[in-house]
Amino acid sequence: MKDYSKSQQMKNTLYYIVLNLIFCTGIMAQQVAKSTYSDVLLKNATVHTITDGTLNSTDVLIADGVIKDIGTNLNPSDVEVIDCAGKHIYPGFFDSGTQLGMSEVGAVSLTNDYNEIGDLIPHMQALTAVNPNSVAIPVTRVNGVTNVIAKPTGGLFPGTASLINLHGYTPDQMYAGFKGVILNFPSGAKRGRWDRRSEEDIKKAQEKATKKLDEVWSKLKLYAQIDSTEKSKNISSHNKYQPEFASLLPVYRGETLLMVEVNKDKDIESALDWIKKNNVNAVLTGVSEGWRVADKIAESGIPVITGPVLSIPGRAYVRYDVNYANASVMQKAGVLVALRTNDTENVRNLPFNAGFAATYGMGIEEALKSITINPAKIFGVDKEYGSIEKGKIANLFVSSGDPFEMKTEISHLFIKGWNIPIESRHTLLYDEFLSRSPGK
Amino acid sequence: MKKIQYIAFILFLSLSSISGQETGDILITNGTVITITNGVLEETDVLIRSGKISQIGKNISAPTDIRRVDATGQYVMPGIIDAHSHIGIDVVNEATDPNTSNVFTGDAINPFSISIYRALAGGVTTSHAMHGSANAVGGQCETIKHRWGAIDPEDMKMKDAPRTIKFALGENPMRVHGEGNSIVPRTRMGVEQIFREGFGKAQVYMEQWDNYKRNPGAAKTPPKYDLKMETMADILKGEIIVHCHSYRADEILMLINVLNDYGVDKICFQHVNEGFKVAPELADYGAMASVFADWWAYKFEVYYSTAYNAAILTENGVTTSINSDSGELIRHLYHEAAKTQRYGGLSDNEALRLITINPAVQLGIDDRVGSIEKGKEGDIAIFNKHPLSIYAIPQMTIVDGIVRFDINDEDDMRMDIDPESDISTYIHYSSDHHEADRCMQDAFEYFTKD
Incomplete structure (x- = not known):
């Protein structure tokens, strides 16, 4: 029987590394992108506060995981700004x-x-x-x-x-x-x-x-x-x-x-x-x-x-x-x-x-x-959750309209201030298979 | 209590004046008419005479003795069609053999099933009463019209609708026969061979009969008559549309290969959760797909699913429908269809086709129902708002020109006529998570060990 040569071992190791890479990439493709955590200003939205009516053309500032401020023409420095004109904000x-x-x-x-x-x-x-x-x-x-x-x-x-x-x-x-x-x-x-x-x-x-x-x-x-x-x-x-x-x-x-x-x-x-x-x-x-x-x-x-x-x-x-x-x-x-x-x-x-x-x-x-x-x-937990109010935990989403209507799209989602990608197995499979490559 | 029910039942029988095959005349005026095949017509009338759509237009004049329904501000669409359902039948699975092509759900129709009334109240006028998915080759199915109020099972049948048969791939036949009784199929390899065996034997069977018919004098007796073989032979002759319960991409391709080998081209895949993965192959073969709007993960073979399935299939040119397979979902197929707008952005008409003309094509009845066109059957659903809106409420459902559901009618036309049930019985359906999935109904309770 032939000895296992060093080069053969090297080859095997390399093979496993490659295999692992392929496998892990495959797994990663099933997970969604990472959430991000930074201060965000949602600009010019229709805000459905639930507890304090609906506010037009209003800004919502998310910082440190909470709703830091709600108002018109908020102008904080060093924040990511998301234009929400024509869009709606609801509590999660x-x-x-x-x-x-x-x-x-x-x-x-x-x-x-x-x-x-x-x-x-x-x-x-x-x-x-x-x-x-x-x-x-x-x-x-x-x-x-x-x-x-x-x-x-x-x-x-x-x-x-x-x-x-x-x-x-x-x-x-x-x-x-x-x-x-x-x-x-x-x-x-x-x-x-x-x-x-x-x-x-x-x-x-x-x-x-x-x-x-x-x-x-x-x-x-x-x-x-x-x-x-x-x-x-x-x-x-x-x-x-x-x-x-x-x-x-x-x-x-x-x-x-x-x-x-x-x-x-x-x-x-x-x-x-x-x-x-x-x-x-x-x-x-x-x-x-x-x-x-x-x-x-x-x-x-x-x-x-x-x-x-x-x-x-x-x-x-x-x-x-x-x-x-x-x-x-x-x-x-x-x-x-x-x-x-x-x-x-x-x-x-x-x-x-x-x-x-x-x-x-x-x-x-x-x-x-x-x-x-x-x-x-x-x-x-109504001191922390359940409405868009200053000081509450930033669990909210941005939509194109009435979230009960099936046509409505949700464009942004925040949970405890984390900016969550609008991705799931279902959207990822759609992205991959709508126009499959290779096709037929 | 039983006695009262019994009397009510007898009264109902004697008073019941509407029989199933009866047709009606009705004029629906001034509605927004969603024709499906010819656009949306504002402020338009639809006239139904003797159960058929006779005229579509503005200011239609009709004899004064015809019932008029004012649809001003309302939406008039063709009766919704469910290409996969198990309502209106007493039993779903003849789970005793991997091939039961000799049985018919048409022999088990129950016109008193409360699910028919509930489906009508959701605008559904036609459903495909299917055999279950316990066997690779299940029984033949019946296309029924929801003629609620008719008492003869025959009256529920959509006369002259093409014959259909249920096939099933994957876990269900594997569980029932392989795991349950240690007979083939226990794997997807075995499932394939059930079809090949059925078709292969049917070819021999046909040949024997052809020889006998060509020269009856040559044999002492005719070949043995076999209903299973007759059915398989009819599939080979293109006389029966195959509706195949399926989930995984690999098994879908397997059946396409088998059907291709035997020259069978009338195929509609049911559920077909991974259809999106092989959409180009489905489109290429001309195979159709009838899917759930969003069901997934309730078993392993639907774990790699997407609610965007219907949209992907549609965009790839596959004739697709949204079905219910459930006495619950069938009540809001208009809502299920609307989910394709959240998941894949289908247009209003694309979404509505999924529950009207497309299932009609899949059942081979698109020349009779599925759109509002002159000459088609008078099956209509009227909504107070656009049927794809969450705020839409079905107002009236018409079958063959006869109103079978009317929200404004006293007691909205329901009837409780089961003399055997105790009236106080309350069933908590939602206590069992997927109670509504009836594809496997009757498969285990009678057949396999606990």
């Missing part, structure tokens, strides 16, 4: 319920990180499983969505959701200052077309889940009492290692928001009663049949995250458009409403969901609020 949109970043390819189970095993696992952290490099993130943000709730799904208490910015290289860089614990309220609904359970079986399952919820809550009460006593008397802990109750403790004390997923009309009523009885700081999520009990929700003062707007009614005999109109009916009844897509790879459709809500009763202004300032209020 919030999707208040997604699995974005927690799943890469739906049907490939090992890429799905939103559904852990267990019924009582509120300590499972969505933020842990958010992949900052998910290909779906740039795809989403180029439609003006700057923030999403990433949330776990599954059993009774499937985990803790996080609000994230859609830019950053680590979950911590993305974290936007809110976490909420999810409760899937015992449901009397069929889970889908496949669900072959009889009404009786559904009722039994609901009763069982309700019993479990009550048990958890009474144990939690005890856990809280022990914790309070120990803290007040400054004695060492007698509570065992129980991460589930440690996670639920701030919920019990009203310090952390409980996100109560509930959809069927009767279930919504039960959830409202349960929240009142236990004096929990809560938001209802899902709420597909909120239109049936809108006044009761309004009376409770509890806010709602609903969606997708583009979804099928749960009963055959109702109007075809009840889900389109649902958010509007609740908003008109006096409920603070935020929207969600409940999607993963197509969270980019959030503006169109809001557009449908606007069309079916809500109007443009309220629909815009439902994906900006309303969710910011619900999540307690």
